[in-house]
Amino acid sequence: MxxxxxxxxxxxxxxxxxxxxxxxxxxxxxxxxxxxxxxxxxxxxxxxxxxxxxxxxxxxxxxxxxxxxxxxxxxxxxxxxxxxxxxxxxxxxxxxxxPRAEVYVVTTPQPAAQKVAALSAAMAAKVNLPVKGIIENMSWFVGDDGKHYEIFGSGGGQELADSLGVPLLGQLPLVPELREGGDNGTPITVADPESECAKAFQEIARRIAAELKPKKIFSSALKVS
Ligand SMILES: Nc1ncnc2c1ncn2[C@@H]1O[C@H](COP(=O)(O)OP(=O)(O)OP(=O)(O)O)[C@@H](O)[C@H]1O
Ligand SMILES: [Mg+2]
Known part of the structure; x- marks a missing residue:
C-alpha cells in the first residue's frame, strides 16, 4: 500500500x-x-x-x-x-x-460540509474520474454516559451518497485516540485495532478491497515472446 x-x-x-x-x-x-x-x-x-x-x-x-x-x-x-x-x-x-484514478469523497455529516464535498464529486465528474463511494467522518462522539452525540448533525454522508448513486462506505466516530494517534504517528488501527473507530476503518478498507476493487488494467511485466 x-x-x-x-x-x-x-x-x-x-x-x-x-x-x-x-x-x-x-x-x-x-x-x-x-x-x-x-x-x-x-x-x-x-x-x-x-x-x-x-x-x-x-x-x-x-x-x-x-x-x-x-x-x-x-x-x-x-x-x-x-x-x-x-x-x-x-x-x-x-x-x-x-486518468483512471477512482475517487472517494470524505465529508462530515454537516450540510455545509456536505455541499463543499459535493463540489469535489462534481469536479471528478467533469474530468471523467468515477466517484466510487463516500466516507463520513466525525459522525458522532460517544460520551462517558455512553450516549451518541451528533455534534456535526447527521445524514450528510448518506445524502451525498444517495445524490451520487454510490455507497456510503462507513461512518467514523469522533474519538480523541484517533487525534492522538495522528499526532504521534500511530494510526488507531494499530494502536487499538478492536476499537469501534478502528473497526469502522477496517470495514471501509474491506469494502473497497472486496466490493469496489479497482480493475488492474496495466501490467509492467515485460512480455517476451
Ligand atoms: N474522527 C476523528 N476523531 C478525532 N480526530 C479526528 C477525526 N478525524 C480527524 N481528526 C483530527 O483532525 C485532523 C485533521 O483531519 P484530517 O487530516 O482527516 O482532515 P482532512 O479532511 O484531510 O482535512 P483537509 O481537507 O484540510 O486536508 C487529524 O490530524 C486528526 O487529528
Ligand atoms: Mg487532508
Missing part, C-alpha cells in the same frame, strides 16, 4: 503515519519510507520543519509528477492519493496524470 501526500500546502501524512525517515535516493529514483506496512511520499520530506510551501500551479504539477514517476512504488495493491481540500491545481493535475 502506498500513499502520495498530494496536499502540498498542508502535508500531514508522514507525521500521521510515523514515517519520519527520509526517502533514500538511488540513482534517479526515490525509495520512499514506510511504516505500519504503508509506504509514503510527501513534500514534508523535502522542506525544513515549519517552512511553508508557497508555489503556483506549475510547481505543484511538477511535484505531483515526481511523486508518481520518480518514486519507486514497487507494485502496491493500492496507491492512495490524499488530496488537498478543494478543486484547484492539484486536483486538475491528478486527473491528467492518473
Amino acid at each position: 502506498g500513499i502520495v501526500d498530494a496536499d502540498i500546502y498542508g502535508y500531514s501524512v508522514p507525521r500521521m503515519l510515523g514515517a519520519d525517515r527520509d526517502p533514500v535516493v538511488i540513482d534517479d529514483m526515490l525509495i520512499p519510507p514506510s511504516n505500519h506496512g504503508v509506504t509514503c511520499i510527501s513534500i514534508g520530506y523535502f522542506v525544513p520543519e515549519g517552512q511553508a510551501i508557497i508555489w503556483r500551479g506549475p510547481m505543484l504539477h511538477k511535484a505531483l509528477e515526481q511523486f508518481l514517476a520518480d518514486v519507486f512504488w514497487d507494485e502496491p495493491d493500492f496507491l492512495l492519493i490524499d488530496m488537498p481540500p478543494g478543486t484547484g491545481d492539484i486536483a486538475l493535475s491528478l486527473s491528467q496524470y492518473l
